[in-house]
Amino acid sequence: MAAVASAIELKNVSLSFGSNQILTGIDMSVEPGEFVCVIGASGSGKTTLLRMIAGLLTPTSGQVLQHGRPVRAPTRKVAVVFQDYGRALLPWRRAYANVSLPLEASGMPARDRPKRIRELLAKVGLANHENKFPGQLSGGMQQRLQIARSLAQEPDTLLMDEPFGALDAMTRQTLQDEVMRLVAERRTTVFFVTHDIEEALYLGDRVVALDSNPGRIAYDIKVPLPRPRDQLTTREHPEFLRLRREMFEIMNKIHA
Amino acid sequence: MTAGFTRSWRGWLLPLAVLAAAEAWFLLNPIMSDTLAPPSKILLGAVETMTDGTFLRTTYQTLFAAAAGLLIGMTAGTICGIVIGLLRTADRLSSWSVEMLRPIPSVALIPLSLLTFGYGYRMEYAVVAWATFWPFLILTQHALKQIDVRLIEVSRLMGFGILSRIFKIMLPAAAPRLFTALRLAVGLSLVVSVTVEIAANPQGLGYGLMVAQESLRPDRMFALLVWVGILGWALNYFLVRLEGRLFAHRAPGLSADA
Ligand SMILES: Nc1ncnc2c1ncn2[C@@H]1O[C@H](COP(=O)(O)OP(=O)(O)O)[C@@H](O)[C@H]1O
Ligand SMILES: [Mg+2]
Numbered sequence: 001m002a003a004v005a006s007a008i009e010l011k012n013v014s015l016s017f018g019s020n021q022i023l024t025g026i027d028m029s030v031e032p033g034e035f036v037c038v039i040g041a042s043g044s045g046k047t048t049l050l051r052m053i054a055g056l057l058t059p060t061s062g063q064v065l066q067h068g069r070p071v072r073a074p075t076r077k078v079a080v081v082f083q084d085y086g087r088a089l090l091p092w093r094r095a096y097a098n099v100s101l102p103l104e105a106s107g108m109p110a111r112d113r114p115k116r117i118r119e120l121l122a123k124v125g126l127a128n129h130e131n132k133f134p135g136q137l138s139g140g141m142q143q144r145l146q147i148a149r150s151l152a153q154e155p156d157t158l159l160m161d162e163p164f165g166a167l168d169a170m171t172r173q174t175l176q177d178e179v180m181r182l183v184a185e186r187r188t189t190v191f192f193v194t195h196d197i198e199e200a201l202y203l204g205d206r207v208v209a210l211d212s213n214p215g216r217i218a219y220d221i222k223v224p225l226p227r228p229r230d231q232l233t234t235r236e237h238p239e240f241l242r243l244r245r246e247m248f249e250i251m252n253k254i255h256a
Numbered sequence: 257m258t259a260g261f262t263r264s265w266r267g268w269l270l271p272l273a274v275l276a277a278a279e280a281w282f283l284l285n286p287i288m289s290d291t292l293a294p295p296s297k298i299l300l301g302a303v304e305t306m307t308d309g310t311f312l313r314t315t316y317q318t319l320f321a322a323a324a325g326l327l328i329g330m331t332a333g334t335i336c337g338i339v340i341g342l343l344r345t346a347d348r349l350s351s352w353s354v355e356m357l358r359p360i361p362s363v364a365l366i367p368l369s370l371l372t373f374g375y376g377y378r379m380e381y382a383v384v385a386w387a388t389f390w391p392f393l394i395l396t397q398h399a400l401k402q403i404d405v406r407l408i409e410v411s412r413l414m415g416f417g418i419l420s421r422i423f424k425i426m427l428p429a430a431a432p433r434l435f436t437a438l439r440l441a442v443g444l445s446l447v448v449s450v451t452v453e454i455a456a457n458p459q460g461l462g463y464g465l466m467v468a469q470e471s472l473r474p475d476r477m478f479a480l481l482v483w484v485g486i487l488g489w490a491l492n493y494f495l496v497r498l499e500g501r502l503f504a505h506r507a508p509g510l511s512a513d514a
Contacts, residue, residue, distance in 0.1 A: 054413065056409055056412065056413070073412070074412050074413045074415065075415070076414070076415050078413075079413070080409075080413055082406065084406065087404050087406040087407070088406055088407075088410055090407070090410075090425070090428070090429075091505075091506040092428045092429075092431070092505075092506060093428075101410075101414060101424070102414050104420070104424070105414040105415050105416050105420065106415070133505040133506070135505060135506055136505070153414075
């Protein structure tokens with residue numbers, strides 16, 4: 001075994017729902033601190049893959065490991081950010097109390113919580129909205145809130161399922177930069193699902209493309225773009241443009 | 257509220273017209289009846305009923321029995337509903353008993369309850385508890401099933417134990433539906449307690465109705481009838497307002513029936 005175990009490792013993983021083969025022969029690993037983006041057409045099994053890594057689903061065959069240990073159930077060291085923030089937040093709790101949830105779960109003493117919660121809310125730019133209910137926040141703010149809640153778990157690994165898919169372009173870019181900044185601070189490992197090639201290239205150290213029916217890895221490329229990244233210069237970088245072209249061609253071939 | 261009131265003033269037209277017609281009918285046909293009374297006499301009966309000392313006491317007796325029974329039925333029904341809703345074994349073990357017991361009308365339990373507890377509050381709230389137990393049992397199970405799976409996943413991801421999962425996620429998520437169960441059960445508890453008083457238990461508003469009937473006082477009887485109606489309406493009105501206030505902040509589409 002290697003000296004440092006991968007943050008996430010999938011060994012020949014397959015998954016079926018009944019007779020329906022969803023994922024087959026998935027082999028991949030994500031190193032600690034790495035930002036890996038997964039792209040694929042809708043229905044290719046990206047969400048299913050993420051849920052398996054989170055421990056919400058058990059593979060039909062093969063193994064899912066976190067830091068060298070088989071995943072049996074969800075752990076607090078792995079946080080999930082869902083695309084549908086409206087369903088993932090607790091609508092009866094104010095922003096403040098939503099962030100408090102993981103702290104209550106981990107048994108942090110009540111007197112230590114307020115400082116931590118306000119820190120996290122400030123980090124995602126919601127300092128002035130702690131008393132609002134999720135239903136009173138815009139989509140972008142609700143997603144920020146879900147991100148703050150996931151960070152409250154102090155996760156080693158962040159699993160994000162098309163987190164910005166439902167947001168407008170401006171909000172999306174702002175949040176992309178915020179997430180990169182936040183995970184860089186703590187060297188968090190990120191497994192980021194998207195169907196947007198440019199988003200995957202802009203954010204990732206690596207991009208993994210899934211082929212559909214059944215879902216399997218079609219391509220796995222490194223993204224050697226310098227960090228910190230910038231919405232203007234990175235997206236104009238010759239390497240970005242070259243990779244973008246390459247990825248488009250690959251995806252076209254997959255879906256042909 | 258004022259707006260709602262003025263908007264709904266038309267709703268008062270029909271009952272008022274009926275009252276006026278009834279009064280006119282009695283004026284034109286001056287009969288002595290054991291079953292009917294003109295609205296004006298009911299009003300006088302109401303004044304008389306309300307000013308004699310038993311009125312507040314009987315109202316209190318009925319409301320207390322209804323509330324105590326409701327509390328027992330609600331607690332037991334909700335707890336059983338949660339257990340059955342969460343444990344498949346409990347569901348299988350109980351399904352037959354539920355199917356057999358639920359159809360028993362609560363009124364059919366009056367003799368048993370009377371035999372067990374004698375006259376008084378206990379026999380009455382036992383029957384009310386039985387009657388309200390079922391809606392809570394069924395609606396709690398139903399409410400738990402309706403919880404968005406995403407929230408259940410969130411609670412698993414947070415690593416909550418079973419109690420935190422129930423109290424921090426499931427019950428608050430199911431609260432709007434549970435409140436609907438409460439609203440149904442409050443009405444039911446009033447109906448059942450008055451029924452028990454009419455059929456067997458010599459106390460409360462139901463018994464007052466019986467006494468009015470036996471002493472050939474239709475005016476008093478109707479006055480009590482109207483009063484029971486007002487009580488039921490007021491309780492429901494209050495609960496509807498409370499419901500709005502409790503769940504208004506939940507985003508549209510997220511709360512149960514918004
Ligand atoms: N719980 C489930 N039961 C049966 N089929 C499912 C379930 N969840 C997802 N699927 C199927 O698995 C496939 C992959 O779904 P998903 O992982 O959500 O894809 P993606 O996230 O890439 O759009 C789809 O065909 C979907 O219908
Ligand atoms: Mg998906």
